[in-house]
Amino acid sequence: MADHEGKKILVIQTHGVETPTRTYSPLFYAMAAAAMEMEVMVWFTMNGTNQLKKGEAEKVQLDKTSDVTLKTMLKMAMESDVKLRVCQQSLELWSMKKEDLIEGVEILGATSIIDLALSYDHTMYF
Amino acid sequence: MEHEKINECVIMKDLYYSVEDNTWIRVNEDGSVTVGMTDIAQNLAGPILHAKAKSAGTDRKKGKPIATVESGKWVGPVKSPISGVITEVNEKLVGDAQLINRSPYRDGWVVKMKPESLEAELKELVTGDNAVAAYKTKIEHDNIKACTHIEGSDTYE
Numbered sequence: 196m197a198d199h200e201g202k203k204i205l206v207i208q209t210h211g212v213e214t215p216t217r218t219y220s221p222l223f224y225a226m227a228a229a230a231m232e233m234e235v236m237v238w239f240t241m242n243g244t245n246q247l248k249k250g251e252a253e254k255v256q257l258d259k260t261s262d263v264t265l266k267t268m269l270k271m272a273m274e275s276d277v278k279l280r281v282c283q284q285s286l287e288l289w290s291m292k293k294e295d296l297i298e299g300v301e302i303l304g305a306t307s308i309i310d311l312a313l314s315y316d317h318t319m320y321f
Numbered sequence: 322m323e324h325e326k327i328n329e330c331v332i333m334k335d336l337y338y339s340v341e342d343n344t345w346i347r348v349n350e351d352g353s354v355t356v357g358m359t360d361i362a363q364n365l366a367g368p369i370l371h372a373k374a375k376s377a378g379t380d381r382k383k384g385k386p387i388a389t390v391e392s393g394k395w396v397g398p399v400k401s402p403i404s405g406v407i408t409e410v411n412e413k414l415v416g417d418a419q420l421i422n423r424s425p426y427r428d429g430w431v432v433k434m435k436p437e438s439l440e441a442e443l444k445e446l447v448t449g450d451n452a453v454a455a456y457k458t459k460i461e462h463d464n465i466k467a468c469t470h471i472e473g474s475d476t477y478e
Contacts (some may be wrong), residue, residue, distance in 0.1 A: 196457075198375070198379070223396060226396050226397065227389065227391065227396045230389040230396055230397045230398040231386070231389055231398075232385070232386060232398075240443075258394075261394060263394055275335060275397065
């Protein structure tokens with residue numbers, strides 16, 4: 196396995212709970228990168244924001260035979276030291292406030308995402 | 322070899338375990354150690370699709386990844402239970418990662434290492450009856466379901 200320790204990956208997630216099949220993979224890639232000792236951030240914007248609303252991710256379950264939900268994936272990502280960040284402007288799009296967000300998510304503005312995109316080694320866009 | 326089953330999960334009593342990270346080491350006669358994932362770890366991961374170890378020669382501190390493992394439902398690191406240098410990688414896992422599922426304590430080992438300070442670090446791991454007791458607590462605390470074993474798995478009777 197090549198050594199990528201310390202590299203930085205930014206994952207941008209624009210898909211929300213209304214498209215379940217587009218929700219798991221970006222988190223899976225993020226966890227893979229974290230397992231490879233990279234610094235990883237998932238940035239939720241546009242529809243992706245609604246994944247982070249309390250009570251929503253629990254309803255998304257791709258495999259009905261498994262007890263893994265989107266909430267499980269988000270929790271596993273955070274436990275893997277993947278940072279979850281959400282777009283301030285997108286919160287307003289969904290009439291969400293800070294207290295509507297699941298625990299562990301931080302809010303950043305649009306200029307921050309531009310800074311991050313320029314400073315990270317690679318951006319994956321979903 | 323002496324073992325115990327807790328909720329169908331096998332614990333080998335001669336190995337040293339990092340219970341938190343679900344890894345084990347075997348101290349070999351030549352002073353090297355063999356490192357692998359536990360039966361509980363393979364059960365939690367499900368059928369493993371890929372296992373990629375760090376290259377031989379890589380220096381690892383305790384807790385740093387020696388490999389990444391992915392299944393259909395999980396991806397994560399195998400954290401080193403000790404500090405040392407990787408001396409050998411189990412090449413069989415490249416084409417057959419489910420060897421970890423079938424034989425977590427024998428053929429499915431992940432790497433061999435030359436330990437840096439084994440005597441001191443062994444004290445931080447658990448073995449024998451202490452390991453069994455620690456895993457009983459963990460299985461209850463984490464509500465871990467009974468271990469399942471895919472076709473062709475090692476038998477421990």
